[in-house]
Amino acid sequence: MKKRMISFASLGLVCATFFLSCETKDQAAEEQLDVALETPAKIISNAKAATLFQNDQHTRLSQIGKANTSFKDKAIHFDLETLENYINRLETVATSKNIPITGASFVFGADANGKRTVFLMPSTRNADLDYQESFTIENGQFLTFKHVDSSLKPQNSSQNDENLVFSTNGFLSFNEATSLFNNYQNQYIQPFAKKVTKDYYTKAVWYSLDEFKGYINYLKKQSDKHHIAITGVDVFFGVYDIDASLELKSNAQTIFLTASTQKQTIVNVTGKSLQSLSKQDFFAKDSKETNESLTFNEGHLSPPPPRG
Template identity: 75%
Template sequence: MKKKMISFASLGLVCATFFLSCETNNQAEEEQLDLALETPDKIISNTQAATLFQNDQNTRLAQIGKSRMSFEDKAIHFDLATLTAYINRLESMAVSKNIPITGASFVFGADANGKRTAFLMPSTRNASLDYQESFTIENGEFLTFKHVDPSLKLQNSSQNDENLILSPNGYLSFNEATNMFNNYQTQYISTFAKKVTKDYYTKAVWYSLEEFKDYFAYLQKKSKDHNLAITGVDVFFGVYNNDPSLELKSNAQTLFMSASTQQQTIINIKGKPLKQFTEEGFFAKNGDENTSGSLSFNEGQLSPPPPICNHSTCSAFKCKYVE
């Protein structure tokens, strides 16, 4: 009888161990699943973020005599709460005003002193040109902001009464945004075009409303889980590698976003500063290609669209929308 009791006890111990093991495995699988579900598709690795940043320095700023620009002058800072409220407002406006808002674009700009910036505008799909076209509303009038044009014309009267163009320093009117857009064309695109001939010069980067929301929620969760005190998003100009496999994105200008505290830009859950990561050059030697702990976001849709000529809008076989 004693032997049987020992046997049953042993069996119970085995069963307990088995179920504990199953529970541990299930818990690990659930944690992996949660991690996969919470990580946005367009999160990029620390190395990718640093490479984009350095490519911009080497292939753009150095080409036009602006290589001495400080790291701080390259960061375009947005408050996270403001960005979240802005995207939520666009989502509500799409319903309340029955506007097919597809997302928002960071449109490239430069101030009067030549410092690069970017401002956010709501976008809707232009079916005829097949790209995401930015717009705003002023005095009840729907105004498009055509990235395909080399420069834009000012309105006779312009005021930001709907607050739809968000800059790092507050909301802009159509004319204020137009001046910045035209400044970027003059000081960066036209200057670069004299050095390097390209068929396509990026002027904006688009993300869907859902992509913005997923990324902001991801940052808020990581901030809470890892005690990072993330308060904002820093936007940086970047350039893709000169790799033919990237096709239209090869050597193209882009923007990428990274988490920001009140003190610095951080690119992973360990709080690694982007500035330190790029200055050390570690990414070039033995970089971190793992995206699981990254806080950077890219792979936006570049705009205006690459030139696809069907000769219906061309003059002398030169596309109307190619700069």
């Protein structure tokens, strides 16, 4: 009888171990699935981020006499909470004014001293030209901000009464945004166009509202999970490789986003800084590794190339 009891007990232990093992495996699989679902599709590896950053230095700044631009002047900082509030505001405006806001574009600009910047504008799809066109509203008037134009004309009267154009220095009027946009054309696109002929030159990068929200939520979760004080998003100009497989993105200007603390720009959950990464031999690293990355890219470049 004792032997039979021992046998049943042993069988019970085997079964318990089996089911616990299955449960552990299922739990691990679920956790991996959760991580995969929570990681935005446009998160890129640190190697890609460093490549974009260095390409910008070598193929743009160095080519137009701005090779001495400091790292500090390359970082365009947005407060994380303020950025989240701005995206939420666009959703509110879309509902209250019945405007089909599809997302927001980082529009390229430069100040009077030639320092590059970006500012955010809501976008709606231009069906005729087949691209995401930025706009703002002033004095009840809907004003488009056409990236397809080489320069924009200021309005006779302009004020940021709706607060739809968001910059690192607060909200801008249409005319203030126009001035930055035209400065970028004169100081960055025209000098480069004299050396490299392209069908079009990037003037903005678009993301959907869901992509913005997904990235912000991702940074907040990574901040809590890894005990990193992420307080903002830093935007950097980048340039894609000269690669025929990239088609229209080959040698194209873009921007990429990554996290920042109060002290520095960081590109992964270990707190690695972009500045230190770009100085190292990052090419040997696995370019597909994104599990620890905090960097966001692959936005839609604007304007589109001219139709043939």
